[in-house]
Amino acid sequence: MLDTPAAQVPALSLKDEAADPEAFAAALGGSFERFGFAVIADHGVPQDLIDRAWAETAALFGLSEEEKRSYFTPAGGGQRGYTPFKTEIAKDAKHVDLKEFWHVGRELPAGHRFAADMPANIWPTRPEGFQSVFLELFEAFDRAGDRLLSAIARHLKLAPNWFDHAVEDGNSILRLLHYPPIPADAEGVRAGAHEDINLITLLLGAEEAGLELLDRDGKWLAIRPPDGAMVVNVGDMLQRLTNHVLPSTTHRVVxxxxxxxGHSRYSMPFFLHPAPDFLIETLPGCITAENPNRYPVPITAHDYLHERLVEIGLVKK
Incomplete structure (x- = not known):
């Protein structure tokens, strides 16, 4: 793994988005069009909050198997709470992933119109600071995601606020990932080759080696961001919306x-989703004679998500 060449994904600063929105949008869009990935420094998520979140994550996964499994709801498709080790499998993979994880979703007021599609959060009794830390972190990811989506809209020649309505009350998920220690001869990989389902993914924790993207020539390239930087990648919903102008790149954690x-690996991806009723319909500006519409039949974000959760084994048909 250490011999895998590094992807030359440029590190961009979100501070530049405020200073020169057009230039930042062009740089971000160019990185996405080339790699499906971008590296973002100065993302605005406070480091002290990130440090607290890592501490809470390690404490959570350090609980007994019995206690963790008390927060597992198989019928919920893993959308909230705990999902045990060796549950999720990448589409078409032969081996389950070597990971366990916890999902935090958006807090909705009682009687909200999306309550039936977006289940309530499951909060553990321990560690005590868990709920407050991850509600705060969810909001911080949301803010960073909104700024990145605004830049994506500019790159696509849309109004900067085009995505605002799409992601208002969106079904985004903050995943706390733990890749436990494994034996030297472990079968499979920590996370098999896959693409993400959502619009964009914002990832903290990629400084620890292991994340790789599949380049156009079929070679795997390692993602090695600077300390504190965030890795952002295009998901399948955005790929579909843009008719593959922005590609959802296959990636894995080796x-x-x-x-x-013998060491644990932790990471925190934020899967930024639109609202369940958002219609994923190909953007007219992404349809040309050379790039005809691949998806003439639109689909709601809710239905698309359900299809994909079935494919990866978290929801049964």
Missing amino acids: NPPPERR
Whole structure:
């Protein structure tokens, strides 16, 4: 794994978005069109909040298996609460992923119109600071995501606020990931080759080696962001919306060298989703004679999400 060449994904600063929105949008869009990925520094999520979130994450996954499994609801498709080790499998993969995770979703007021589609959060009794930290972190990710979506809209020649209505009360999910220590001869990889379902994913924790993207020539490239930077990638919903102008790139998390397999790996991806009733319909500006519409039949975000959760084994048909 250490011999995997690094992807030359440029590190962009979100501070530049405020200073020169058009230039930042062009740089972000160019990185997405080339790699399906971008590296974002100065993303605005406070470092002290991130540090608290790592501490709460380690404490959560350090609980007993029995206690963690008390927060597992198989009928919920893993949308909230705990999902045990070796549950999720990448589409068409032969082996389940070597990970366990916890999902935090958007808090909705009682009687909200999306309450039937977006289940209530499951909060653990321990660690005590868990709920307050991750509600705060969810909001911070939301703010960063809104700024990135505004830049994407500019790149696509849309109004900067085009995505605002799409993601208002969106079904976004903050995933806390733990890749436990594994034996040197472990079968499979920590996360099999896959594409994300959502609009964009904002990831913290990629400084630890392992994340790789599949380049156009079929070679795997390692993503190695600077300390504190966020890795952002295009999801399948945005790929579909843009008729593949912005590609959703296959990626994976490979196992570390044998001498590092006795160590845990943690990461925190924020899967930014639109609202369940958002209609994913190809943008007219992304349809040309050279790039005809691949998706003449639109689909709601809710229906698309359900289809994909079935494919990865979190929801049964």
